[in-house]
């Protein structure tokens with residue numbers, strides 16, 4: 001028997017959340033003043049949660065490692081946020097958003113959570129507009145929408161290519177209002193390094209002031225972790241440099257189960273790595289695939305000539321090119337889902353057809369789109385016998401209007417003009433769907449310890465769609481957690497202030513200080529990045545898009561060895577009691593070195609291809625789907641939740657079986 | 672490329688700082704400026720020295736964290752970019768590059784190139800928000816129609832990333848472009864009207880309290896702003912401020 005209780009309320013799916021809200025215990029407003037809540041992380045999830053909890057009357061302390069909440073990684077999200085508003089009248093509904101999200105997650109998410117997400121999604125837009133978020137508008141003054149990632153309705157709200165920025169600034173402004181009222185005390189440039197448990201309940205945290213190095217104790221009646229995703233375990237990813245797993249991993253070590261660590265989303269359209277010095281990868285919005293055609297040369301001679309600079313991609317004729325997505329997936333072509341597009345690109349590059357110096361790039365070509373739009377424009381403007389130059393000019397103008405800022409960003413980084421020569425793209429690690437296990441209340445397996453946003457595992461299953469992460473972050477923070485946490489806190493009204501001079505705080509602080517002292521005193525010979533890059537390499541090669549049992553077993557051993565070497569030979573200059581970015585990195589990489597091993601273990605356990613994860617042993621052997629990923633619902637329709645037992649390799653697996661009452665499980669097909 | 676770097680080193684807020692020379696070799700022109708700094712730091716760590724502290728996070732020009740004064744310009748010689756988007760192809764083999772923190776009385780140096788921009792946050796606490804409850808019981812979003820033009824203009828103002836380049840490049844260390852952008856975003860939207868008067872007064876008062884200088888219309892801020900925030904926002908703030916004071 002599993003010890004996991006998802007606490008999903010009984011009753012019909014459609015009324016679960018309403019019924020639940022009608023029956024939970026409430027905290028009297030006068031009592032809220034006596035209750036403290038800590039929120040770690042001020043991205044979309046943490047920022048919106050902190051503002052709402054403070055508005056309800058709780059005393060909130062927020063923590064973030066940046067100098068301001070406004071700089072959390074959420075700021076980088078480009079494309080948009082989904083909501084079932086049906087403003088376009090194209091048949092969208094709560095049910096459809098729910099259905100698309102469960103299917104898009106390859107049937108590995110919890111029905112009740114996803115339904116609730118779809119239900120509150122419409123409120124998010126109302127809330128953000130009321131806060132002054134400048135979403136795109138049409139000429140009638142109403143909100144505009146775009147469609148995103150293979151969905152058949154137009155439900156994505158956006159603010160230019162800067163949706164995350166604007167949503168975060170909205171949440172941050174809501175925080176500002178509460179900071180001005182004295183209901184939120186912000187601790188910026190502070191890093192949470194451990195959680196403190198008293199009598200089995202989360203009662204506070206240990207944090208380091210990143211400017212002075214001071215170790216601080218903060219107590220509260222409940223602790224909320226909103227610390228984002230762990231994609232940087234790969235070293236190279238589209239995540240911000242500071243994004244890390246520390247908060248989530250530290251609570252895992254204190255009893256919070258870690259779910260589905262092997263579920264990562266790999267995004268197909270990123271700017272390729274150009275050399276070993278590279279520190280991060282840059283995303284090019286997925287919308288480019290609406291017009292770009294993806295190809296590599298058919299002949300190896302051409303590949304080599306291009307790499308050596310003897311030929312240009314534009315020298316190759318149509319039939320010297322392999323439009324491999326159009327060839328393999330005639331129905332969806334270049335618009336196959338992210339995981340399929342990513343895997344296909346890697347397959348071609350692994351076979352030696354990569355077109356840049358590192359052999360890790362394919363072309364995303366806009367030439368046919370420019371020509372098609374150009375001819376159309378020539379017709380519209382009644383230009384008979386338009387010259388090729390004229391057609392190009394007209395077409396390029398249309399492409400510029402649609403993707404101008406992305407093209408400019410590409411040109412700044414790569415120094416090539418994508419209007420004239422095809423872009424080079426390659427898949428990159430983007431988003432982690434795994435994370436801390438939470439029940440329907442968003443509570444972890446530790447009482448009073450909550451986890452929201454990308455840091456938790458809920459809602460996305462195995463293959464997150466675009467525009468759904470922002471939605472989940474804000475849904476959790478504005479509309480779900482403020483209710484569910486009240487149910488817990490209603491039992492805390494007589495607890496009183498929680499002292500920080502207790503043995504539990506002493507012990508947690510000692511553990512943190514010992515670790516810091518170890519790092520600054522260990523006079524090793526390698527930098528922290530040296531280890532991080534090595535770890536990233538193992539993760540990408542053996543726990544990346546395509547995995548097999550042997551590789552995963554090797555990865556577990558290699559990561560463990562790397563971890564041992566790290567503790568012997570890492571070198572961290574500077575002192576503990578000052579601003580020391582190497583020390584910050586050391587702690588984060590230490591946690592990645594443990595998480596990475598659990599990641600491989602989880603992937604090894606999951607003997608099915610699922611979402612973005614192609615398990616080489618689980619492949620369709622014949623029929624129309626021959627060679628494609630094969631999911632195994634009979635044996636693997638569960639959430640894996642790992643319990644910490646010392647070494648990551650010794651973690652114990654608990655399974656939460658997933659029930660699907662509203663949705664029939666179907667194999668995906670993109671042929 | 673081989674380069675000589677002259678970098679401001681300062682142990683902490685209390686210590687005195689100084690310029691120190693470093694050499695870096697084999698810099699690829701495809702590197703970003705921060706990747707070049709990574710190379711330097713790796714070199715320093717390997718020789719047992721302390722790496723240069725600098726702020727950065729997203730490395731794609733949107734978080735506003737990376738702040739350096741390069742060869743006398745905020746974010747360096749390229750236009751419309753942050754330091755993380757600045758590429759080494761803007762420099763030549765053999766160049767000497769001067770790298771300093773953003774200097775302004777209201778932005779104290781914390782260490783090396785890291786400065787404290789908390790003043791920007793405090794200005795926003797003073798009024799950078801619309802007082803609406805986060806309960807989700809707000810009216811339907813389309814019940815507040817906003818003209819495309821106003822929405823686009825508000826969006827342009829809201830694009831400010833709070834990097835502080837405007838302050839650093841201003842001879843008076845004025846924060847008017849930043850505050851102007853914030854005030855404008857709300858001034859352009861119907862939702863922000865009710866408290867417009869208090870907002871602009873409170874934000875301007877806090878700005879003065881933080882020790883930022885006054886605007887003398889030099890326009891250096893607009894030139895150095897990586898997000899193209901226009902001086903029009905300062906004018907709009909001044910109008911708002913004036914009419915707020917007339918209203919009393």
Ligand SMILES: Cc1cc2nc3c(=O)[nH]c(=O)nc-3n(C[C@H](O)[C@H](O)[C@H](O)COP(=O)(O)OP(=O)(O)OC[C@H]3O[C@@H](n4cnc5c(N)ncnc54)[C@H](O)[C@@H]3O)c2cc1C
Pocket residue numbers: 040041042043044045046063064065066069072073074075076077078079080081163164190191192193226227228229238239240243244246247283430431452453454455466467468469470471473
């Ligand atoms: C380039 C890019 C584009 C994207 N585009 C989209 C999109 O178009 N649509 C979409 O839906 N999603 C998109 N995503 C995904 C989405 O942005 C993220 O999933 C989401 O923003 C995560 O929000 P969060 O609040 O959970 O975490 P974050 O925004 O990552 O916030 C984490 C917070 O935790 C703090 N923190 C972390 N660790 C600690 C610690 N130990 N102590 C103290 N504080 C800590 C940080 O300071 C920060 O405040 C994109 C992601 C990327 C990388």
Ligand code: SF4
Pocket residue numbers: 830831832833834835836837838848849852892895896897898899900
């Ligand atoms: S106005 Fe421009 S320069 Fe000033 S903080 Fe905003 S983005 Fe930076």
Ligand code: FES
Pocket residue numbers: 726727728729730731732733734735736737753754755756
């Ligand atoms: S690191 Fe975010 S803007 Fe440069």
